[in-house]
Amino acid sequence: MNNHRILLTERPTGIPGPEHFQADVEPVRPPGSGEIVVATRYISIDPAMRSWIGVGPSYVRQVEIGQPMRAGGIGQVVESRAAGFAVGDWVQGRTGWQSHPTLRGDQTQNLDLSVGTIEDWAGPLGTSALTAYFGLRDVGALRPGETVLVSGAAGGVGQIACQIALIEACRVIGIAGGADKCAYLRDRLKLDAVIDYKAEPDIAAAMRRACPEGVDVYFDNVGGEILDAALTALRMGARVVSCGRISQAGATEQYGVKNLGALGGKRVRMQGFLVFDYHDRYAEARAWLTHHLRAGRLRQKLHVVEGLDRAPEALAMLFSGGNTGKLVVGVG
Ligand SMILES: NC(=O)c1ccc[n+]([C@@H]2O[C@H](COP(=O)([O-])OP(=O)(O)OC[C@H]3O[C@@H](n4cnc5c(N)ncnc54)[C@H](OP(=O)(O)O)[C@@H]3O)[C@@H](O)[C@H]2O)c1
Numbered sequence: 001m002n003n004h005r006i007l008l009t010e011r012p013t014g015i016p017g018p019e020h021f022q023a024d025v026e027p028v029r030p031p032g033s034g035e036i037v038v039a040t041r042y043i044s045i046d047p048a049m050r051s052w053i054g055v056g057p058s059y060v061r062q063v064e065i066g067q068p069m070r071a072g073g074i075g076q077v078v079e080s081r082a083a084g085f086a087v088g089d090w091v092q093g094r095t096g097w098q099s100h101p102t103l104r105g106d107q108t109q110n111l112d113l114s115v116g117t118i119e120d121w122a123g124p125l126g127t128s129a130l131t132a133y134f135g136l137r138d139v140g141a142l143r144p145g146e147t148v149l150v151s152g153a154a155g156g157v158g159q160i161a162c163q164i165a166l167i168e169a170c171r172v173i174g175i176a177g178g179a180d181k182c183a184y185l186r187d188r189l190k191l192d193a194v195i196d197y198k199a200e201p202d203i204a205a206a207m208r209r210a211c212p213e214g215v216d217v218y219f220d221n222v223g224g225e226i227l228d229a230a231l232t233a234l235r236m237g238a239r240v241v242s243c244g245r246i247s248q249a250g251a252t253e254q255y256g257v258k259n260l261g262a263l264g265g266k267r268v269r270m271q272g273f274l275v276f277d278y279h280d281r282y283a284e285a286r287a288w289l290t291h292h293l294r295a296g297r298l299r300q301k302l303h304v305v306e307g308l309d310r311a312p313e314a315l316a317m318l319f320s321g322g323n324t325g326k327l328v329v330g331v332g
């Protein structure tokens with residue numbers, strides 16, 4: 001049996017793409033004691049990957065040149081020498097961009113398929129959903145009935161953040177790029193209002209029109225100009241959840257935010273976070289998400305790019321807005 005892999009060959013200075021990777025094949029490494037071999041089915045594609053391979057600073061150790069790209073994934077056990085894992089079990093772990101990785105059992109989790117399908121585990125029970133849950137509820141201190149503005153609203157984290165706020169009886173306004181994404185948010189997810197930032201000549205004016213009473217929680221996935229505009233639309237005591245700043249990925253010069261003056265007068269709290277900070281509480285989040293998934297109040301559009309060889313192309317899609325929903329690569 002062979003393990004197909006995608007190796008990092010060059011560090012991107014801007015947006016990563018196929019030119020920075022190379023396909024490779026090797027025999028599957030037989031599992032040692034405590035290890036399993038997994039046939040990968042889905043690989044999560046995440047904006048953070050850019051910082052794991054780029055030339056700038058990263059919050060985790062960088063992937064080395066010549067090594068398989070790092071990634072979280074879901075797959076089925078095909079060989080096991082680890083207690084608690086049987087052939088046929090579905091698991092999630094650090095598959096990387098590999099078809100048949102050999103993984104440590106103590107770094108891999110069994111998936112409970114009585115809770116959700118493997119697509120649910122890739123989507124509304126996955127890390128993006130956990131990010132939305134802790135970002136909105138803990139960092140954003142969301143309260144029922146508030147007005148919530150979400151950027152990157154049609155993406156993996158954004159879609160779940162919007163739905164969590166709807167479940168909490170909030171008024172929810174989503175910002176996304178393009179008519180199709182906005183139609184999806186308005187018609188399928190039933191958001192109260194949407195803003196197509198690519199079609200709006202004045203994004204701050206569009207926010208004021210959509211939120212005439214002001215915004216209580218701004219869930220920021222993009223940073224840059226949209227963050228700056230959102231600062232002008234905040235209400236007294238608002239919270240800004242700094243989840244990500246994808247608009248600045250690959251920018252030669254970082255956007256300088258001008259409207260920070262709004263924070264003092266309106267007693268705004270702005271806070272960043274990493275989902276891993278909440279690792280001890282994942283079970284709590286998944287119980288909440290499962291409850292609402294089963295009740296039909298939560299859905300996640302998975303955007304599947306089929307083929308391990310297309311992983312580099314999929315990664316580039318995040319930065320051009322080519323995905324709607326949680327982006328994964330389908331393998332096998
Ligand atoms: N804090 C954490 O622990 C944590 C964990 C996971 C993810 N994140 C962050 O959460 C954000 C969303 O991640 P995700 O995995 O769910 O990705 P995603 O939203 O599914 O995909 C990225 C989206 O970003 C939007 N985008 C790209 N360039 C943009 C620009 N210049 N201006 C505005 N929007 C732009 C695109 O949507 P449009 O077509 O709408 O532009 C694209 O579809 C990212 O910033 C990521 O870094 C943070």
